[in-house]
Amino acid sequence: MKADPRGVLTGAHFIDGDHACGEGAIAAGCRFVAGYPITPSTEVVERIAARFPHCGGVFIQMEDEIASSIAILGAVWAGAKAMTVTSGPGFSLMMEHIGLACMTETPVVFVDVQRGGPSTGLPTLPAQADMMQARWGSHGDYEIIALCPNSPQECFDLTIHAFNLSEQYRVPVMIMMDECVGHMTERVVIPPADEIEIYPRRFTDKKPGEYLPYLPDKDLVPSMVKAGDGYRIHVTGLTHDERGYPVMNADCQEKCVHRLVDKIRKNADKIVKYEEQDTDDCEVVVVSYGITSRVALRAIQKAKDKGIKVGNFRLITAWPFPEKRIKELAGKVKAFVMPEINYGQMFFELERVVGGKASVYLVPHGGGTVHNPEVIYQQILEAVK
Amino acid sequence: MSDRNIVEQYLRMDRIPHIWCPGCGLGTTVNCFVRALSECNIPLDNICIVSGIGCTGRVAGYLKLDSFHTTHGRAIPFATGLKLANPKLKVVVYSGDGDLIAIGGNHFIHAARRNMDIAVICVNNFTYGMTGGQVGPTTPVDAVATTSPYGNYEEPFNLPYLADCAGAVYVARWTTYHVRQLTRAMQEVLQKKGFSFLEIISPCPTLYGRRNRLGDGLEMMEYYKQNSEIRNGENTKNVDIKFKGPIICGKFVDRERPTFLEMMNEKLSAKIPNYKPYTGLV
Numbered sequence: 001m002k003a004d005p006r007g008v009l010t011g012a013h014f015i016d017g018d019h020a021c022g023e024g025a026i027a028a029g030c031r032f033v034a035g036y037p038i039t040p041s042t043e044v045v046e047r048i049a050a051r052f053p054h055c056g057g058v059f060i061q062m063e064d065e066i067a068s069s070i071a072i073l074g075a076v077w078a079g080a081k082a083m084t085v086t087s088g089p090g091f092s093l094m095m096e097h098i099g100l101a102c103m104t105e106t107p108v109v110f111v112d113v114q115r116g117g118p119s120t121g122l123p124t125l126p127a128q129a130d131m132m133q134a135r136w137g138s139h140g141d142y143e144i145i146a147l148c149p150n151s152p153q154e155c156f157d158l159t160i161h162a163f164n165l166s167e168q169y170r171v172p173v174m175i176m177m178d179e180c181v182g183h184m185t186e187r188v189v190i191p192p193a194d195e196i197e198i199y200p201r202r203f204t205d206k207k208p209g210e211y212l213p214y215l216p217d218k219d220l221v222p223s224m225v226k227a228g229d230g231y232r233i234h235v236t237g238l239t240h241d242e243r244g245y246p247v248m249n250a251d252c253q254e255k256c257v258h259r260l261v262d263k264i265r266k267n268a269d270k271i272v273k274y275e276e277q278d279t280d281d282c283e284v285v286v287v288s289y290g291i292t293s294r295v296a297l298r299a300i301q302k303a304k305d306k307g308i309k310v311g312n313f314r315l316i317t318a319w320p321f322p323e324k325r326i327k328e329l330a331g332k333v334k335a336f337v338m339p340e341i342n343y344g345q346m347f348f349e350l351e352r353v354v355g356g357k358a359s360v361y362l363v364p365h366g367g368g369t370v371h372n373p374e375v376i377y378q379q380i381l382e383a384v385k
Numbered sequence: 386m387s388d389r390n391i392v393e394q395y396l397r398m399d400r401i402p403h404i405w406c407p408g409c410g411l412g413t414t415v416n417c418f419v420r421a422l423s424e425c426n427i428p429l430d431n432i433c434i435v436s437g438i439g440c441t442g443r444v445a446g447y448l449k450l451d452s453f454h455t456t457h458g459r460a461i462p463f464a465t466g467l468k469l470a471n472p473k474l475k476v477v478v479y480s481g482d483g484d485l486i487a488i489g490g491n492h493f494i495h496a497a498r499r500n501m502d503i504a505v506i507c508v509n510n511f512t513y514g515m516t517g518g519q520v521g522p523t524t525p526v527d528a529v530a531t532t533s534p535y536g537n538y539e540e541p542f543n544l545p546y547l548a549d550c551a552g553a554v555y556v557a558r559w560t561t562y563h564v565r566q567l568t569r570a571m572q573e574v575l576q577k578k579g580f581s582f583l584e585i586i587s588p589c590p591t592l593y594g595r596r597n598r599l600g601d602g603l604e605m606m607e608y609y610k611q612n613s614e615i616r617n618g619e620n621t622k623n624v625d626i627k628f629k630g631p632i633i634c635g636k637f638v639d640r641e642r643p644t645f646l647e648m649m650n651e652k653l654s655a656k657i658p659n660y661k662p663y664t665g666l667v
Contacts, residue, residue, distance in 0.1 A: 031470075031666050032466065032469065032470050032666065034462075034465075034466065053653045053657050053660055054657070056661065056663065056666070057666075058469045058470070058649075058663060058666075060465070060469060060645075062462060062465075062495075063491050063492060063495040064491065066459065066462070067459070067461075067462035067465075067491075067492055067495075068462075070455060070456065070459045070462045070463045070466070071462045071463065071465050071466035071469075072466055073455075073463060073466060074435075074453070074462070074463040074464060074465060074466025074467040074468075074470070075466035075467065075469060075470035075666075076466075076470075077453065077466075077467060078466070078467045078468075078469075078470035078471035078474065078666070078667065079470060079471060079666060079667035080466075080470035080471075080666045080667070082466070082470070096456050096459075097456065097459070100455065100456050226471075226667065227433050227451040227467060227471065227474055228430060228431055228433075228451065228471055228473065228474050228667075229430070230430040231451070232429075232430075232449050232450055232451055232452075233451055233452070234397070234445065234446055234452045234453075234454070235452070235453045235454065236445075236446065236453075236454035237454065237455065237456060238454065245397075245399075245400060245446070246446060246454075
């Protein structure tokens, strides 16, 4: 299915990552956004509030992030494509509804423009320290998808991709931006609507009475209905059977939760996205994502100029983590160097996956600005010793 | 004559028996609600029930309607999303006092302020039943609860006054003794446009009544019969409930105010040339 042309501002624009994310959502068919202002994400909802009246959407500024994060689920069950947008402190408040979205298999998008934390931290300055929160922040066992754009263009492209993945797997998808990418202004090309691929909602073709809300298809994802269509569905955050009815026992828990995890794990090869250069014949691979992937390029270039064989690996999906490819590389290279704006989050996942087959070096940063490329360069030198 | 109860067609009979205790008032409220549904002329496929968490939160699971059992305190913002994405739906929030007024209190006042077009039915049993009878924001001063073992020393909310002040267009209170008035009030909130609020005083003999020596379910109903005063149109300021005091019932507020979507369409039409008034996404 192609994008609805009414929402697509085809052409070349000079906009920041936040605005590009808003345009990506509109192009993807999102017509319901609930949000609460928080720096450095506010420009996304400002863009939406200005644009929605022109393309048939509803924006509502809710009383807090808790309300925003569940209003979008309500809108989805009425048939909308919906999104909320926030930064760290607001993301913390939204965790419960990431869990509800996972449990009820509600296709929905959460945007987190990361800033320095913990707590109020550095409201106007960058960090990449919510990466584990995105994966594990809600209680219980579940899987989500998280994407990491590194430019305004990618904020547009990956927001569309996030909606498509959320519809395909009926899972909340997180767009893990950072303050730099959110506030960086660059050229963003929005293609014609007929060049934008949209994954439509998986509405059932079964009739009321024949339809089981949580009976999965072959790819482990069930088809969906919306309120008002006569199916008289029951949707609950309690552990439920295929009818959607609460069943409080270990057998049902196993069936229900195992599938929620498996539908992402078993489809991970299809979901995982990354970018790599010069990894075939290198000694060291620099692994990074978001704004840090652009800072790392300078360090990589400097090392290459010194004759060191350095590969570049950029995570586009942080979750699921590109486990298979990293394992392959781990058998070939001497070391991995991972700069990120935290004291080790995705690094721990890298370390786990590498499993001792190569050395792994974290280049941490507390946040507030980006790495000095020299620090990454020095770590590359250390790694090849 | 059929031996089936007429309410059965509105219930998920494959989920019965329900989990509620003997003497609990929730079954009575559901009975009144389905009778109101049967007379309100709204196609049942267009009605959505949204509940939070707690004993009343389980209502959504028993009604054979599109029904959503959400998170603790968040039924109202979920209902807000449902309603805004498809304004043709009649969205009813059916939840308890702890859910709607303690953890969900902020959403309650803001939905009333915006005049979100939803009906909110609050079953008030003065306690947290499902977790074992803790003190809540509606527990009267001096009432004993597991977390106020020496008697409550916090002033409770007067719910009709709260709803009225926050902007609700319809405010009423009945007890589970007043089944006819309650059924009529439920019909009214189903028909009313805008944020409508119905408080139902309901017995929790297991966890509130027993601990406060108020007797079993029947005795608590007897108490409602003896101590309720019907005062339609009463100023909501005067309807607070004291421990073992009278319960003022009636319809207190019934007024008109533009809803969130009416305001949105009016204001955007005035500012944006060729604005197409929003009528829903689906």
